[in-house]
Amino acid sequence: MKVSIDPALCQGQGRCFSIAPAIFDFDDLGNGVVIGDGTLNAESVALARLAQSNCPEHAIFIEES
């Protein structure tokens, strides 16, 4: 499973990198970015989903595989 942020939707609300700092970071403008290639393991999937469910802009996507 992989997580990604759509940069066209992200407005830098800052929820993802606060909730899951091991999965998300921020860039120089304060917009969210995924750390690495976004591959999720059994432990990180729940945190990624929590971040997704807190994003006001619906900018986080989780690709099932």
Place this chain on the structure above:
Amino acid sequence: MTDRPPVKDFATEWDHADPQWVADPYPIWEDLRERCPVAHTERYGGGWFPATHAGVSAIAKDTENFTSRTVIIGNGRPSELDLPAPIGVAPPITSDPPFHAIARKLLLPAFAPGPINALEPMIRELCGRLLDGLEGDVINAGMEYAKYIPPSVIRTMLGFPEDDIEKFIDFINIVLEGIDHPLEQRIEEFTPVEEYFVAQMDEHIANPRDDLTSYLLNVEIEGQKLQPEHVFGTMVLVLIAGIDTTWSAIGSAIWHLANHPDDLARLVNEPELMPVAIEEFLRFYAPVTMARLVKHDMEYLGCAMKEDDWILLGFPAANRDPSIFADADKFIIDRAQNRHVAFGLGIHRCAGSNLARLELRVAIEEFIKRYPRFELSDASAVTWASGQIRGPRELPIRVRAS
């Protein structure tokens, strides 16, 4: 604004300065969500208030049909003098695309988590110092504590002299109180503010240093420094947007904890709850509503909107929409899923949100560390700000048993 008759039906004559709305807007919004859900008014020259999350979200994200050139509702329809779009008087909040993206991109690095998080020790020290200065069994947590935190932080960020803090707070009062005065009056009232800011800008040009003023003076758009009006406008924006907003958020959180000893005890005993609690404070007591103007006559969300009609974007109302939030009218201190819109939605997301969160968190952490038990001393003495920013002003808190 108090000369208007009391509102009889908020669906057809909503008024965000009406005493009933100021005292307790939530039942009004609940009723509007069920009946309208976009309310209309002839007051202020005519305007609309979407009460649902869907309506607020649609308009906040629609810069084709709505403009931000004026974000504070005035006493009538906006005058031509108010229209320096696409830049606006306080870029980027009053800017529309495409200029908006340029103005925002140069401001955001100063308010990104990196530089903002570095302010935490300074804010913590400030809160501690303010608490040290409070005396007596009853303190005014609004006027003696919450009110002083944002101006002191902004003064530090702008790099203005520490000794000017009282003058700086006077200027903030002028700016905030004059916000809906007619333009000519506003210009006159702003003169001393402008003179002070221009003097500070000149001083920073002579002695550049690592602060927000020097940053704005030196940052470049395509090799060009900003026009002085742009620098000034953005400094005014920082004042207008960064003071009574966060002051209100801090005050509301203290008001809540004073009224809910169970929540206070949980925060004291489970400090790890603080990040989620902060988001619930922001959802439940979102202080800020922002205005837009309708760009052209159109049918929108079932309403016959006219060019230059006001839109009041009720982010706090969206945060209570039961179609988005389970138990929307309940404050749940450990609410895990909380997609609140206290900082707006879309391209105008509050640029200072990282700073606001930090100030709110540190202010509450320090307050409950100093006073692990407290309560309202006199509920009837609490007053709430009217207009587009909601939060307690007079907030008498009993911090020691009598």
